[in-house]
Amino acid sequence: MTKLSVNINKIATLRNSRGGNTPDLLKVATDVQRFGAEGITIHPRPDERHIRYQDAYDLKPIVTTEYNIEGNPIPKFVDMVLAIQPTQVTLVPDAVDAVTSNAGWDTIKHVSFLKEVIQEFKRNDIRTSIFVDPDIAMVEGAKATGADRIELYTEMFAEEFKKGNKEAVEPYTICAEKAIELGIGINAGHDLSLDNIKFFKENVPQLLEVSIGHALICEALYLGIENVINMYLHRLK
Ligand SMILES: CC(=O)[C@@H](O)[C@H](O)COP(=O)(O)O
Numbered sequence: 001m002t003k004l005s006v007n008i009n010k011i012a013t014l015r016n017s018r019g020g021n022t023p024d025l026l027k028v029a030t031d032v033q034r035f036g037a038e039g040i041t042i043h044p045r046p047d048e049r050h051i052r053y054q055d056a057y058d059l060k061p062i063v064t065t066e067y068n069i070e071g072n073p074i075p076k077f078v079d080m081v082l083a084i085q086p087t088q089v090t091l092v093p094d095a096v097d098a099v100t101s102n103a104g105w106d107t108i109k110h111v112s113f114l115k116e117v118i119q120e121f122k123r124n125d126i127r128t129s130i131f132v133d134p135d136i137a138m139v140e141g142a143k144a145t146g147a148d149r150i151e152l153y154t155e156m157f158a159e160e161f162k163k164g165n166k167e168a169v170e171p172y173t174i175c176a177e178k179a180i181e182l183g184i185g186i187n188a189g190h191d192l193s194l195d196n197i198k199f200f201k202e203n204v205p206q207l208l209e210v211s212i213g214h215a216l217i218c219e220a221l222y223l224g225i226e227n228v229i230n231m232y233l234h235r236l237k
């Protein structure tokens with residue numbers, strides 16, 4: 001079974017666009033879980049343009065499912081994650097000015113850094129995942145970092161799938177098979193949607209978790225968030 005973790009960054013973006021507290025991020029997180037989501041993902045960025053660091057703390061007692069915090073492990077981020085102790089931390093090599101995540105880690109070049117950070121999280125019983133491109137060398141590199149899981153960066157798949165290129169899933173299948181062989185768990189995310197999720201799940205073995213935000217919130221504008229969550233759960237069965 002593949003768990004659905006809903007990324008609520010976009011709810012914070014909407015709230016921040018007006019100041020104030022509408023929509024109420026904590027209420028949305030509560031409701032999203034009530035509607036069946038099996039996790040909540042946030043990705044605070046250094047400029048706090050959507051999720052604020054304070055949100056990450058405020059969500060801790062609200063998230064009764066899996067709490068996944070994503071981000072670049074700069075010291076402020078590491079301190080926050082250690083203080084909150086979420087279920088999982090996903091390390092993403094974001095540039096400060098990136099509009100959204102746009103690359104996975106070079107797990108070979110940054111192996112020492114990643115190893116050190118991952119050890120610190122694991123000492124605190126926080127599951128670790130690292131965001132990687134669908135490149136077998138990066139999956140092998142991830143093993144050397146000690147990470148529990150990889151999160152496969154799915155933008156390339158999503159883009160190609162939209163154009164009808166279903167073969168774009170192949171690198172993901174191969175990386176998943178390698179991760180299984182190495183004993184690493186498999187997550188995936190970025191631009192996954194109601195259109196592409198079923199095909200992705202069917203072609204990527206032992207997919208443990210997907211984190212979905214942008215498309216899910218856009219789809220909810222038309223279909224309603226409770227309905228959309230159930231549509232994902234159905235596709236992920
Ligand atoms: C790692 C990943 O793919 C997502 O966390 C994505 O980066 C969402 O972040 P934004 O909401 O800032 O685009």
Ligand SMILES: NCC(=O)COP(=O)(O)O
Nearest residue numbers: 007189190191211213214
């Ligand atoms: N880790 C991926 C994520 O949390 C959501 O990404 P997106 O669906 O907003 O592209």
